[in-house]
Amino acid sequence: MAAETILTAIGKKAGELAVNQIIIDGSRLCRVREDLEWIEIEMGRIQSYLQDAEAIQLKTAVVSNFIREIWNLAYDVEDIIHTYFPKLISSWSQWNGLLGFRHMKSARAFSKGVEGIRKRVEDITKARKDFEADARSTSLEAVTTYPRQTFPHADEPYVVGINTIVEDLKQKVLDKDLHHPVVSIIGTAGVGKTALARKVYNSVRQHFDCAAWICVSERPNEQQLLRDIAGQVGLEENKMEQNFETNLFELLSTKRYVIVIDDIWRTTAWDALKIHLPTNSENERQIILTSRIEDVGLYVGGTKSIFKLQPLDLETSRQLFYKMIADDPQNINETQYSPQLKNIGEQILEKCGGLPLAILLAAGLLRGRSDSAWKGVLEGILGMGQDNDKWFDIFALSYKDLPLYLKPCFLYFGFFPEDREIEAFDLINLWAAEGFIRGSEVREVEEVGDDYLNQLIARNLIQVNQMKLDGTVFTVQIHDILHSLCIREANEINFFKIHTDAVNWHSTCKVRRIAIHNSDIGPYLSLHPQTSRIHAMLCFFPKFGWEEMIDPKKNEKREGRVTKNLLQDSKSFRLLRIENDYIPLSVSTEICNLRQLTYLKLANISGPVELPSAISNLKSLLTLDLRESWWGIYVPNVIWSMKQLRHILLPPDCRTSKYRWDSLGKLQRVEFSLTNLQTLSGLSGELFKADWLYKLNSLRTLGVYNPTKTWSKDIIEVLSDGAPVSHKLEKLWLHTYKDKQPILKLPKLKSNSLNLSRYENLCSLDLNRLKMTELPQHDKLPPNLTILTLAFTYIEKGPMETLKKLQKLKILQLLMCSYEGKELVCPGEHGDFPELEVLRIEGLPYIEMVVVEEEGMPRLRDFKIIKYPGYSKMPETRIPDRLRNIIVMTTE
Known part of the structure; x- marks a missing residue:
């Protein structure tokens, strides 16, 4: 939590606790009430000190130390309240209002902690005078913000003066006679190397069979970079599991490819990558790299590859x-x-x-x-x-x-x-x-x-x-x-610390947040055996630590060091995010004991994850993100009673128990209470009863994954009922069957069985593997639908007669096997597709003709037809001349 936010929250919380029933009723707790009232007043005063300190344009060591002290004070006061008041309330409840020994002990410990805070507040008040002389009478005027809903420069950043350079490099990449296999864009940080590479990449990628973009950076993980390339060039999922480097090499050996290697610092990174990228293939290949270091470009591509990007004139x-x-x-x-402003601008x-x-x-x-503010910016x-x-x-x-x-x-x-x-x-x-x-x-x-x-x-x-x-x-x-x-800046105020293989901060630092970047956490724990202050930890490609290991000296199994030294000691954890690691059951159990936890994400975990029923201990959890646990996950039914949750994201392979006989509702009664839930994604029938949807009246995003025909029917019946499950629902995707099931043999959904007309805020709808003969009538679809995506729906009757009547539809995607007809006709009468801007037709196996009538789709600006290899030939088109400049027909 930010210092200012903490101070505000603490003041508010202290005020609320000061009038808590246990304080009013317990006459012996008047000292606690006085302490809380003092905290409420002083935190407001300290907050004004922080604002004054932050307003100083030139930060001296005195000012920086002062700000750091306020941050540390805010965290410590927060710790005291969070540590002792749950104990006070718990013991009060257990003793039915009597002032028991534990109750009074917690009260005394709280007051003792506040005494220490009082002394620190006095020191901060005195220190404020030391920096007042540095304060300037003017400060930068508050900026007027322009919240943007769309960003036209997202794909092509605002760059000027490089169009000629882009064309030159494009020709260099595509020139088959000269064939420069490497283009090295060299320049100082911030000069625009990535922006230039992106423009060149986007202008040439359609000339190659496949393309990939990776960012290497100063401390690369070469294995992950290769996996990124494999994913982008289309390596099949089953070939990613074993010997994927060999499989990647073999795939690229048969392809014409272009790969961007952005921000590469060292030749060793290239050496680790190049052995998996074919360099003597008969097919055209192209490497575009960016680097601050010219020697790297020379090493990879030689003198002829170098292009030095200079600052702008x-x-x-x-x-x-x-x-x-x-x-x-x-x-x-x-x-x-x-003229005055222009002079300042110059x-x-x-x-x-x-x-x-x-x-x-x-x-x-x-x-x-x-x-007047321009002068302040220049002065700053x-x-x-x-x-x-x-x-x-x-x-x-x-x-x-x-x-x-x-x-x-x-x-x-x-x-x-x-x-x-x-x-x-x-x-x-x-x-x-x-x-x-x-x-x-x-x-x-x-x-x-x-x-x-x-x-x-x-x-x-x-x-x-x-x-x-x-x-x-x-x-x-x-x-x-x-x-x-x-x-x-984070180091200045101990906001967080980054842990890499090198030990890079002093062991006495009061660390509240740590990030593990591609390193073993062991050295950190050896320096910091007391980890109780840690509030947040994000682990990116950690080495060791979580999994159970064999002690080489004693030849015996022992729990991971993090399990013992970190999770057990750090009861103040609020955020925990673990990527690319293995999570044994012992760690899952420890995670479920972190009662202050508000955010939990487990991503790309090696092996299945089992969350025990103790996860219900996490009374403050707001986000449970398991969607990237591809190896499968076991989630207990108790998550449906965790009423504080706002976001639940689950993977496709998600079960309630390791044992098939322990299915939903058979062993225990499930109390469903998720009134605050905003996002429910990856839902499956094994975990969820369809009629529970009626209780999700705050839901904004719903993603349903139906592995069984029966539950698919139930969920559609509930969604199509007389009253919407949530008036706030904005996004809905229905993916009915698993990828490996024979969808063509499954019964078709009747078009009149799906009725979403009562969802007035539903703007995005994705129907995937929901087999149907024809679409529901337009008056059965959401009235304000703006985005519609269809895939594997196997529609037999042309969908455009229905879709043309959706007055708000802006984006239409007819993807893999969504339509089985030979001809797709887009009507062109007045009022048809009045708002449609994007039309994407991709992977329709039988399509032979695409027709857009003369007046059809008046606002269309992006029109793409994609045919997959092995399908029928590219369809013919009959479209108005006004669409000739925007249509793209390609094979991917």
């Missing part, structure tokens, strides 16, 4: 600058800026030194601000002067200028490995679990998180990598320079 810098601060980037009007541009990233951040500081940039890197001042000011509530959200990006692509959904849930974002009577906490994310994007501090079909953000990424800034 002044005129090009000016174009990018005014493009980024304009309200409408397509309509730039420099005359709206006075000084800022000079400080940027032609570095595109610096220009983007400077524009993010100025966009939407008043004229000139006043930083703490780093030898002339550009870093702008980066640091961009962080410093953030409102207090956004700073911890931004710092959280440093928690992830460098160049990591992060799902917006994951990030917002982490923020919520930490308490950085809070809902209100007007907005849900997830909506506040979306707003915070949009503010960071509007400031150009993070970039959008992938968009959802509805135009909202799917994944984001942070530039490695800003990633370093996050780590630097």
Whole structure:
């Protein structure tokens, strides 16, 4: 939790506890009430101190230490309340209101802890005077935010002056006569290497059989990088399990491929990758790499491969600058800026030194601000002067200028490995679990998180990598320079620590959050045997630690060190995320004893995971994310009674018990109570009774996975009932049968059995493996549907006559085997498909003709037809001339 957020929450919590029944009734607890009232007042005062300290533009050591002390104080007060009040309430309940020994002992311990806090508050009040002389009378004006719902620069970032370079490199990649197998884009950090590589990659990838993009970074995991390549070039799933490197090599040996290796630092990383990439194949191959280090490019591709990307000249810098601060980037009007503002802009541009990233951040500081604020920005940039890197001042000011509530959200990006692509959904849930974002009577906490994310994007501090079909953000990424800034600022206030193979911080640090990056946690535990203060841990590719191991000296099995030294000792855990590891049952049991846990994610775990019934102990858990546990997971029925849960995400292979006879409802009565649930994804019939859906009246996203015909019918009946299961439902996907089941032999769903017309907020519908003769009539579909995806529905009757009547439909995807007809006709009468913008036709085995009538689809801007190898020939088309420039017909 951010210091300011903690202080606010503590003050509020203390006020609530001060009037708690156990305090009122217990006359001997008047001291506790006095302590709580004091905490409520003092935390508000300390919060104002923090705001004053953060407003100082030039951070001295005194100021930095002062801020760090406030962070530590906030965490310690929070620990005291969370430690003692559950004990007070529990013992009060056990003694039926009597002041028992344990009750009074907890009360005395609480008061003793507050005494120590009082002394620290006095010290902080005195220390405040030491930095007041450094405070400046003016501070940067609060920025006017522009929450964005769509980001047109997500796929192609705003770059200027490189079109000629892109064309030159494109020709170099595609020139079969000269054939340059490697193109090395070399340049300083932030100069735009990745943006240039992305433009070249997107313009040439359709000329190759397959393509892949990987980010290597400073500490790569070569095995995972190869798996990323394998996944992108289409290596079959069964060939990913054993000898996947050999299988990848054999696949690429038969393909024309282009692979981007972004941000590679060392030749050793290339040596580890190249032995699995065929280099003497008769087929064309192309490597595009980016690096800060010219010697790496020379080593990989030789002198002829090198292209040095230089900073922008002044005129090009000016174009990018005014493009980024304009309200409408397509309509730039420099005359709206006075000569004085232009002069300030020129000084800022000079400080940027032609570095595109610096220009983007400077524009993010100025966009939407008043004229008087431009001077403050310039003063802030000139006043930083703490780093030898002339550009870093702008980066640091961009962080410093953030409102207090956004700073911890931004710092959280440093928690992830460098160049990591992060799902917006994951990030917002982490923020919520930490308490950085809070809902209100007007907005849900997830909506506040979306707003915070949009503010960071509007400031150009993070970039959008992938968009959802509805135009909202799917994944984001942070530039490695800003990633370093996050780590630097986090170290200043002990916000988190990164643990790698090298021991990189002092053992006396009060660490609250740790991230394990491709390393063994053992050295950390040897330095930090007391881990009770840890609130959050994110493990990315950890080595050892969790699994049971053989002691080589005693030749006996012992539990993983983390199980014994970390989970058992750290009862304050709020967040736990483990990726790419093995989780024995003993660890699962320990996890279920972390009673403060608010967020749990287990991803890419090697082997099945079993969660015991003790998971019901996690009374504060908000997010349970198991969707990437591909080896299967056993989830107890008690999760349906955990009423505080907001997000449950399950994998396809999910069961209630290891024993087949222990199925739902046979051994125990399940109390279903999930009134706060927002997301339920990966639901299957073995875990869930269809009529429980009636109790999910807060649900916004529902993903159903039906392994049985009977349950499939039940779930559709409930969804099609007279009243919707949730008026808030926005996204629904129904995947009826498992991939390996013979779907063609299953009975067809009657078109009139599915009725979603009462779901007025349902905007996205995905029907997959739901076999039907024809679509339901348009008045049986959601009235405000904007996105429709069909796959393996085997529709026999042309669907367009129904779909043309959906007045809000913007995106239509007819994917694998969704339609079995030979001709697909899109009507063109007035009022047909009035809002449709995207049409994707992919993998229809019998299609021979696609027709769009003259007036049909007036707003269509993206039209793609994809034929898979081995299917019938590419269909013919009869379409209006206005669509000739946008249609793409390809084989994938």
